[in-house]
Amino acid sequence: MTLAEVxxxxxxxxxxxxxxxxDEAFDELEHAYEDGDRSHFEQNLxxxxxxxxxxxxxxxxxxxxLPPAVV
Numbered sequence: 860m861t862l863a864e865v866x867x868x869x870x871x872x873x874x875x876x877x878x879x880x881x882d883e884a885f886d887e888l889e890h891a892y893e894d895g896d897r898s899h900f901e902q903n904l905x906x907x908x909x910x911x912x913x914x915x916x917x918x919x920x921x922x923x924x925l926p927p928a929v930v
Contacts (some may be wrong), residue, residue, distance in 0.1 A: 862922075862923065864923050865922060865923060866923075872922065873917065874914075874917065874918075877910070877913055877914040877917055878914065880910045880913070881902045881907070881910040881911055882906040882913075882915055883910075884903065884906045884909075884910040885907050885910075887899075887903045887906065887907075888903040888904055888906075888907045889898065890903075
């Protein structure tokens with residue numbers, strides 16, 4: 860299957876949702892950092908990494924990229 864066959868409306872909608880989740884997680888991380896709230900920062904950092912990993916896993920499953928894992 861070619862890349863052009865993979866990218867369709869469904870792919871773009873799912874990818875947009877994954878990007879939105881990553882963006883939301885980063886916003887929470889940023890707020891915790893700015894507030895100096897270490898415990899929430901750690902939790903939000905984990906949530907942000909998880910959101911990134913979900914996005915990368917999706918792209919990998921679709922064959923769009925072969926990303927390294929977020930550690």
